[in-house]
Amino acid sequence: MNNFSPTLFTRVMLGVAVVLSAFPLYWMLVIASRTNADAIAVPPPFLPGGNLGDNIVEVLNNEDAKFLLGLTNSFIVSSVVTVSVVIISTLAGFAFANLSFKGRNLLLVLVLLTMAVPLQQMGVVPLYRLMVSLEWTGTLKAVILPYLLNGFGVFLMTQYTRQAVPMELVEAARVDGAATLRIWWNVVLPAVRPGMAVLGINTFMLMWNDFMWPLIVLTPDNPTVQIAITSLNARFSTNYTLIFAGTALSIIPLIAVFIAFGRQIVGGLMEGAVKA
Amino acid sequence: MSLDTLPRAARNNHRRARPPGRRWRSRLDVKAMPYALVSPYFLLFAAFGLFPLVFTLYYSLYDYDLAGTVEWAGLDNYTALLGDEDFWNAVVNTVAMFLIATVPQMLLALLLANALNKRFRLRLPIRMSVLLPLVTSVVAVAVVFTQLYARDWGLVNWVLSWFGVDKTNWRAERIPAWIAIATMVDWRWTGYNAIIFLAGMQTIPRDLYEAAAIDGASRRRQFWQITLPMLRPTMIFVVLNSTIGGLTLFSEPTTFYGGNVDGGSQGQFQTVAMFIVKQGFREFDYGYAAAAAWLLFLLILIGAAINFLVVQRIGGRK
Incomplete structure (x- = not known):
């Protein structure tokens, strides 16, 4: 008997898991493409209707919701943070993995410790006061800067670089007379690109979804997309089609990234887990 | 990186022929560059990790009210x-x-x-x-x-x-x-x-x-x-x-x-x-x-x- 061949129970379980995972998203589509009367009907409708386009246009044109601005802001914030975090982490990961310097292990332990502290919730009061004194509240800078600190990124890139760039390669380049930065550019970067992709996708998704800090430091006038949905939800609480069209719009970029990079996301998660 | 690294590596053993300024620069590169590479992370850590953590403790010892007055509160x-x-x-x-x-x-x-x-x-x-x-x-x-x-x-x-x-x-x-x-x-x-x-x-x-x-x-x-x-x-x-x-x-x-x-x-x-x-x-x-x-x-x-x-x-x- 083979332990790795699926039983009927396994097949049913996988089927249920797939259906449950997809259902709320399907439901979002159903309500977003219907009318408000349908959305509160009992029994509820189970198939998508034909109003998706109209509802999306309504959300985008809604002056109060500032939805388009929210989407744009989220895109800016997520992209800037992603690019910066990937560069910072790749540089530090290279130093930790391939270079020797005094205090290296101590600093690496410090990185690990920062990963274990929920800084976002812990430090929220001083961070907010800092943003107030810099007069940055309500601006995207206030959302971007705290998130450039990403211990997980440094940890991931250190692990990845260790495995992808053998020390001999770095030493050979060194003997060749290459300076450290040149080694990083010519030897390390090409080798760690898959790790950078995993970190980048991860960071982008986390930023896109971030909620608590933007809710504190931004205003509904200059929202990220999550704040825009929250405003919609608060102001039009019974207008389900409007809110659902908004939520559907907000996850389209994520679903697109997911479909494009699904293999890397699954692979990256699994690799990261085993190494951690 | 391939086989041709070897002869070049041998050639570079005659580093003494190089101008002294360049040697100094390369030692600086080896010694200091690692710190430069990890410094962006640790500067960010100081600003957005350590500072909020320490100051959360500081704030927690004061009493703030809506009018904007601040008073020492100890452990109150x-x-x-x-x-x-x-x-x-x-x-x-x-x-x-x-x-x-x-x-x-x-x-x-x-x-x-x-x-x-x-x-x-x-x-x-x-x-x-x-x-x-x-x-x-x-x-x-x-x-x-x-x-x-x-x-x-x-x-x-x-x-x-x-x-x-x-x-x-x-x-x-x-x-x-x-x-x-x-x-x-x-x-x-x-x-x-x-x-x-x-x-x-x-x-x-x-x-x-x-x-x-x-x-x-x-x-x-x-x-x-x-x-x-x-x-x-x-x-x-x-x-x-x-x-x-x-x-x-x-x-x-x-x-x-x-x-x-x-x-x-x-x-x-x-x-x-x-x-x-x-x-x-x-x-x-x-x-x-x-x-x-x-x-x-x-x-x-x-x-x-x-x-x-x-x-x-x-x-x-x-």
Whole structure:
């Protein structure tokens, strides 16, 4: 008997898991493409209707919701943070993995410790006061800067670089007379690109979804997309089609990234887990 | 990098021929560059990690009020918090929702990981679809679930009515609200944790199972005697992650109440993170919020320690 061949129970379980995972998203589509009367009907409708386009246009044109601005802001914030975090982490990961310097292990332990502290919730009061004194509240800078600190990124890139760039390669380049930065550019970067992709996708998704800090430091006038949905939800609480069209719009970029990079996301998660 | 590195390397042994300035520069490069490379991270850490942490302590020792006056308070904020019913209410809510969400989630994730570890077709699409919830934004999901849990027209009450269950007002009552929020958390994280468990399972050598099968161990026995004990390191990772995430829960309960941090009309599902935001940024009592943040950190440490001890015991011996 083979332990790795699926039983009927396994097949049913996988089927249920797939259906449950997809259902709320399907439901979002159903309500977003219907009318408000349908959305509160009992029994509820189970198939998508034909109003998706109209509802999306309504959300985008809604002056109060500032939805388009929210989407744009989220895109800016997520992209800037992603690019910066990937560069910072790749540089530090290279130093930790391939270079020797005094205090290296101590600093690496410090990185690990920062990963274990929920800084976002812990430090929220001083961070907010800092943003107030810099007069940055309500601006995207206030959302971007705290998130450039990403211990997980440094940890991931250190692990990845260790495995992808053998020390001999770095030493050979060194003997060749290459300076450290040149080694990083010519030897390390090409080798760690898959790790950078995993970190980048991860960071982008986390930023896109971030909620608590933007809710504190931004205003509904200059929202990220999550704040825009929250405003919609608060102001039009019974207008389900409007809110659902908004939520559907907000996850389209994520679903697109997911479909494009699904293999890397699954692979990256699994690799990261085993190494951690 | 190929074979031609060797002769060039030999040539570079005659470094003495180089101008001294260049040698000095290359030594500086080797000695100082590593620090330069890690410095962006540590500068950010100083500004956005260490500074907030230290100053949270500082703020927690002062009393702020709406008028903007600041007074030294010593440990008053902490003693006030420990006697504050609203704070304890938030602690109870947070811990209860964490338990209601995490216990079933871990069991389901283990079962799902075990199922995902079998050989079947469509492996990648199935793995991707259990991760789908993770990439969906929390707020969007909470909005959808809130509609599904609506009292009069929600799908959940409609389905329950087939079994003769009366309409539940999920948001108004305490335990139903906890359950509703726990399902949102579980929907999001069960698949992710299953994938992490799966990664751990795949590092278990197959010979162990083959040997056990030859010895006549049933599949169930193999799961309990081999899979679970071998998964312990992965489990510690997953449980610590869930502890930090669960005890700082914010987005789901906030969205469940329309983006308001009160957590229901009676605060029946206000979490500690929501309590902090309410005190700090709705009532501008910064000192009180900062003190609550430290107590939240303490709560996380206690939670992590308990979970660590529990996981250590899983799978028997050692």
